[in-house]
Amino acid sequence: MRRTTATRRAAFLALPLLSLIVAIGLPACGNGEEAGNGDGGTGTAASPTVVEFASIWVNPPRKPALEKVIEEFETVHPDIRIDTEFIQPDAYKMAIRTKVAAGEAPDVFFVWPGEWLWKFARGGQVMDLTEELDEDGWGDRFLPNSMPLFEYEGGTYGVPMLMQCKYFFYNQQMFEDRDLAEPATWDELIHVCETFAGEGTTPIALSNAQAWPLHHYATILWQRLVGEDQLLRDYDRVTGGDFSHPGYRQGLEMLEELISQGYFTPDANGVDRDSARLLFASDESAMFYTGTWDLGWFQDESLTPAEFIDNWWMFQFPSVPGGEGNQSYMMGAPDGYAIAADTDVPEAALTWLRYFTSPDVSKQLVDELQELVCVEGAVTDQNAGPRLQKYANDLSSAPGVTPWADIMLESSVREAFLDALQGMLDGTVSPEGVLQRLREAHAKAREEAAQE
Amino acid sequence: MTPALVVFCLFALGPILFGLVLAAFHWDPVGGTTRFVGLENFQDILTDPRTHSALKNNLLWITLSLVVQLPLALVLAAALSDASRSSRLLRTLFFSPLVIPAVAIGLLFGIVLDGHFGVLNAALSLATDEPTRIGWLSDRRIALLALIGVACWQYTGFHMMVLLAGIQSIPRELYEAAAIDGASWWQRLRGITIPLLRRVMLVDALLIAIGSIKIFDLVWVTTQGGPNNATDVLATHMYSTAIMSERMGAGSAVAVLMLAITLLLALIHARLAAREGSD
Numbered sequence: 248m249r250r251t252t253a254t255r256r257a258a259f260l261a262l263p264l265l266s267l268i269v270a271i272g273l274p275a276c277g278n279g280e281e282a283g284n285g286d287g288g289t290g291t292a293a294s295p296t297v298v299e300f301a302s303i304w305v306n307p308p309r310k311p312a313l314e315k316v317i318e319e320f321e322t323v324h325p326d327i328r329i330d331t332e333f334i335q336p337d338a339y340k341m342a343i344r345t346k347v348a349a350g351e352a353p354d355v356f357f358v359w360p361g362e363w364l365w366k367f368a369r370g371g372q373v374m375d376l377t378e379e380l381d382e383d384g385w386g387d388r389f390l391p392n393s394m395p396l397f398e399y400e401g402g403t404y405g406v407p408m409l410m411q412c413k414y415f416f417y418n419q420q421m422f423e424d425r426d427l428a429e430p431a432t433w434d435e436l437i438h439v440c441e442t443f444a445g446e447g448t449t450p451i452a453l454s455n456a457q458a459w460p461l462h463h464y465a466t467i468l469w470q471r472l473v474g475e476d477q478l479l480r481d482y483d484r485v486t487g488g489d490f491s492h493p494g495y496r497q498g499l500e501m502l503e504e505l506i507s508q509g510y511f512t513p514d515a516n517g518v519d520r521d522s523a524r525l526l527f528a529s530d531e532s533a534m535f536y537t538g539t540w541d542l543g544w545f546q547d548e549s550l551t552p553a554e555f556i557d558n559w560w561m562f563q564f565p566s567v568p569g570g571e572g573n574q575s576y577m578m579g580a581p582d583g584y585a586i587a588a589d590t591d592v593p594e595a596a597l598t599w600l601r602y603f604t605s606p607d608v609s610k611q612l613v614d615e616l617q618e619l620v621c622v623e624g625a626v627t628d629q630n631a632g633p634r635l636q637k638y639a640n641d642l643s644s645a646p647g648v649t650p651w652a653d654i655m656l657e658s659s660v661r662e663a664f665l666d667a668l669q670g671m672l673d674g675t676v677s678p679e680g681v682l683q684r685l686r687e688a689h690a691k692a693r694e695e696a697a698q699e
Numbered sequence: 700m701t702p703a704l705v706v707f708c709l710f711a712l713g714p715i716l717f718g719l720v721l722a723a724f725h726w727d728p729v730g731g732t733t734r735f736v737g738l739e740n741f742q743d744i745l746t747d748p749r750t751h752s753a754l755k756n757n758l759l760w761i762t763l764s765l766v767v768q769l770p771l772a773l774v775l776a777a778a779l780s781d782a783s784r785s786s787r788l789l790r791t792l793f794f795s796p797l798v799i800p801a802v803a804i805g806l807l808f809g810i811v812l813d814g815h816f817g818v819l820n821a822a823l824s825l826a827t828d829e830p831t832r833i834g835w836l837s838d839r840r841i842a843l844l845a846l847i848g849v850a851c852w853q854y855t856g857f858h859m860m861v862l863l864a865g866i867q868s869i870p871r872e873l874y875e876a877a878a879i880d881g882a883s884w885w886q887r888l889r890g891i892t893i894p895l896l897r898r899v900m901l902v903d904a905l906l907i908a909i910g911s912i913k914i915f916d917l918v919w920v921t922t923q924g925g926p927n928n929a930t931d932v933l934a935t936h937m938y939s940t941a942i943m944s945e946r947m948g949a950g951s952a953v954a955v956l957m958l959a960i961t962l963l964l965a966l967i968h969a970r971l972a973a974r975e976g977s978d
Binding site: 340341344345347348366367369370371372455456457458513514515516517518522525526531658659661662663666669670672673675695698699 | 725727728729730731732734749813814815816834836837838839842922923925926927928939942943944945946947
């Protein structure tokens, strides 16, 4: 009894104190452990140089494939040890910023290119690799269209790894049972949706708990209607436009049609990605508009029911006749890796990154991941399955790839935009309301940029 | 005394002052820009509808926690205050959720409450013989209530213990005398326990209120403030402003707002306690 009273007193004193610490201290704290071994990257087999490496490859088949590559690398380079931290993609966006802000950036870390990476470049947080890429043709290894988003004001701040594009994955059996063909135009897509919705089946699986999936629809519709060049001009945080082209509003209104007709998973703002994948793989939804990062997922028997693995195929986002964009454009972007500007082991970090992006490793990764590695010659008839080959062919014949908006918009603009789109999915924000919030946030960010 | 002061300055006062200063700046640690903006961050967050809805959610959280947890904890404490084996066992059971980390609880209830594949809906489907698909965490109308429910499940046992400590300090003779006079269990609760427990209940109510203002982990792990900000509270709002939108200054301004509310609660408590003491 006496002890309980004491506990109560302690709790009474400690709780308010803790709450203050938590409330105020959260943005400011970072831990002070960890120290590079500071030898500039010349380790020995007995005391190897440690390269900290941050990856988002948390699931099979990616994780075991990466672990295998690292193991092989360490056999070839016994003087270097790769210390990998695996972080879930959505948590990663926050984790890496916190680490970098606290001066604890890993030596080599995963990045999305575009404004997402450029911000790190502006802050002097990532190494300019221009000279290194010129040496012995390292830079020439990569697919040419995968490089531009890593370039910023004359420097190159990362190297591409996987090229990701969006596709509608669809359930072939469900389409066949209803005599439906792959829709090539927007009206045909609406017809497919009507058919499924008419029988009480949700046409398209959607998870929007992380807020970004829905904006891919907006991005590609804008590309179709507004045009890819105007879109890039409007995104720019310094010179950006005001999103005044009528196609912006039209695109959002078309998206609103999908929402109001009930073509998406209900309450999708509260549905996470794994649930959406499961809804698609269990015949609950006929289509899933997802990225090529799921090519591996839906072909991996530990993640997807075996009978479903052969029952899906993919088509590109339909064209919107009359739109001002090139209707054959794809939407997507590469992902990649950067080296921290303040790394203690630049040589070892470079050695690892060169190895990781070497032609042999790339071929091996394509084989195991069934994803598109941005290295010339990585995808071959031998190591790529039919779906990946289709993707690689589509990509090489596409006139261009428009990047998704979230890596191109300044972070506060992106958050305001994604927030407004979640509202639109809930029916609480109109298409015009989304545009208004996008424009306001964008104008504010431009003002900020002008004061730098 | 000195070591305690050093620890306090380092881990409490320092961060508080740093947060106060930060709130007056536009600071982007990744992009590397720092600019003094005065009260602009406060103006921004005070006019931001998301701050209003987060504050409203916190107030609902406090209110429902008080309404549900305090009476429930009181009844449990009164019923389980004896030293019998069954009471001791039940006390341990009710208290046990508190020792589970909030992250584990969040993950656990994420599985239980999932709208499509959740355990609760599966159980309801079995019980009602009809497919149940309630989006406990994905329907914006009930997500916040579901989370408050989880918090009540987690913390009621703790508040039971706090009140129990108070009950056990009430002299036994009072209850014995009342029993001789033929007072029922309910009459003893109303006539002896509640009046003599007022101070402890006041402290406990403050603990509930402060706990509800700073609630973060459960929300972040389950919904991250979603769907569409329906479960956004001040702490998640602070986090997403500072980290997701990379507006450290504005995030700190939210933190200062939380500090102000917490201080206000502490002040109210101090006034009430002082008045109690002078009775």
